[in-house]
Amino acid sequence: MNEITYSKVGIDINKHKEIVSKIWKLIVSTWKKSEFCKPIDVKGHYAGIIDVGLKNSYLAMHVDGVGTKMIIARLMNDFRTVGLDCVGMCANDLICVGARPIAMIDYIGGRELNSKVVQDIISGLVKGCEIAEMALVGGETATMPDVLNEYDLVGMVVGVVDRSKIITGEKMKVGDVVIGLESSGLHSNGYTLARKVLFSKYKVHDFVEELGKTMGEELLIPTKIYVKPVLEIIKNCEVHGLANITGGAFSKLMRVGERAGVGFLLDTMPELPKIFKLIQEKGNISDRELYRTFNCGIGFCVVVPEDETKKVVNISERYGIRAKRIGKVVKEKDVKIKTSTGVISILI
Known part of the structure; x- marks a missing residue:
């Protein structure tokens, strides 16, 4: 089976960027x-x-x-x-x-x-x-x-x-850590590709054993709202960068990375949640395509000095949102992710 990609189902991220630039x-x-x-x-x-x-x-x-x-x-x-x-x-x-x-x-x-x-x-x-x-x-x-x-x-x-507390990413330094806050599911991105893959195998009301619910129920899980924990993190921690993982997935980190002239190595990502495993398996989707299209279990990223890690995790978890260190800021201007098959670059 040939790999299904976001561009093949009509969503060309490069074209979007080109339009914005123009x-x-x-x-x-x-x-x-x-x-x-x-x-x-x-x-x-x-x-x-x-x-x-x-x-x-x-x-x-x-x-x-x-x-x-x-x-x-x-x-x-x-x-x-x-x-x-x-x-x-x-x-x-x-x-x-x-x-x-x-x-x-x-x-x-x-x-x-x-x-x-x-x-x-x-x-x-x-x-x-x-x-x-x-x-x-x-x-x-x-x-x-x-x-x-x-x-x-x-x-x-x-x-x-x-006025004095705008967070742009300019303060990020090599060695800062990336804390990932868990997502609730697909949130609201990647649905064109997800539907193409999943609805070729399932109907919306089909009960999916791996998920423990119908396909439609899984796909309607609402986007997690991170406002309260993130505002508390900003108030109590030294925050250098913030990234909402939506369209373009982890390539979004460069929205803040470019301002500091740095990149990211995500070397301790969590295990893929079941819905993303299912999409990858049924669509024959590469790791690179998966991590540049879907949030893969991490809906929001907080970039802080390493010694702030525990404080950020504790604040997030007080709001019922699991969080963990998923990577670090590096010199190379790229976003690389360590997977079970090696380290991949996901920049488009």
Whole structure:
């Protein structure tokens, strides 16, 4: 069986990066248009940051969505948890610059809007906002039968970050350690590839012995929201870098690595959770493709000096999130992962 890759199922990460690179000049051209808003240049980071004249703080903003996980919700006729995913996708990125989320708005689009579906989605958003301790302050709904065949869910989160405490990754040093916080499953990334592989072998309601649940139940497990433990880690530890492991998986570490001119060796990754083993086995997916597409059991990374390791792990575990040292910062500008078959580079 030929290997299935993300690009073969229509998701070309290189093309995405190329597009962002081309539009950046257009984005920057707007920066002098407002006398009340001065953007801070953190190109390529997890959130946009602006100076709106607050005495001690900047505003941080991030927008994201749930993607094709919404297809699973429709197949299962269960939209109760996708709101949690939306909050997780937005808030987990926002905290990567050291910001505290304060408010969120949402967008729900669909071929048609069913009242119960919308209510279930909003209920999930409310639960997620409660976990992240922020307010849901409004949103938008759109019915577009000529455009959408599935529901689409997007959120935008605003937060505040102390002017002197923005975390960009610039302080990272060779020898710093990478602490990985466990994920709850696929979170909300890699679903196009996961569906291609898994639905060629299973139906959404099939009970999968290895997982102990139906395939649909596994794929709907909501994204873990890391806001509380990470903000406490920032408050109590010397944090040099933060990375939410989403689209692009562990290649995302270079968002912060590039700012310090360093790379990463992940040499003590945890054993692959069962769902990722299943995807790799059924799709004949290489280690390289797996670790640059899926979180593989680690949903968030914290980079700190080695002597802060125990403190970070203890804080995370107080919130019921297992954490462990998974690697270190190295001189070579790459992301390498030690697997059972050797050390691989996963940069795209």
